């Protein structure tokens with residue numbers, strides 16, 4: 301069967317929009333990313349510094365999308381039942397987001413903060 305080009309991209313965009321609409325944490329990550337880009341533009345980051353910022357945004361958004369997918373699948377399978385394995389699956393996926401959010405804070409502290417100070421004293 302011939303696969304229509306571009307369809308996969310549309311589904312992926314829908315998935316991202318779904319996470320943004322339904323997950324408060326995804327909206328917080330989007331706000332943090334917008335703030336990081338604005339601060340980076342003010343601080344006139346160089347190419348390598350932008351790469352660190354872009355990497356932070358990409359990994360946190362990706363983890364949140366996977367976390368959202370995990371929540372949906374768990375809810376689909378177990379419904380309203382309380383299940384230790386459902387809890388383990390959801391909490392472990394949430395831990396992945398937390399670890400990468402902590403990484404993005406390290407990037408903010410080591411890349412963005414010094415760049416802003418350098419701009420302020422120039």
Ligand SMILES: Nc1ncnc2c1ncn2[C@@H]1O[C@H](COP(=O)(O)OP(=O)(O)OP(=O)(O)O)[C@@H](O)[C@H]1O
Pocket residue numbers: 323324325371378379380381382383384386387390391394
């Ligand atoms: N079916 C379940 N069985 C046992 N524990 C659950 C189950 N569903 C959720 N939990 C527990 O409740 C927590 C919150 O789950 P819930 O699905 O209500 O919110 P969430 O969508 O995971 O949270 P958020 O979207 O804010 O990250 C989970 O991290 C897990 O610890």
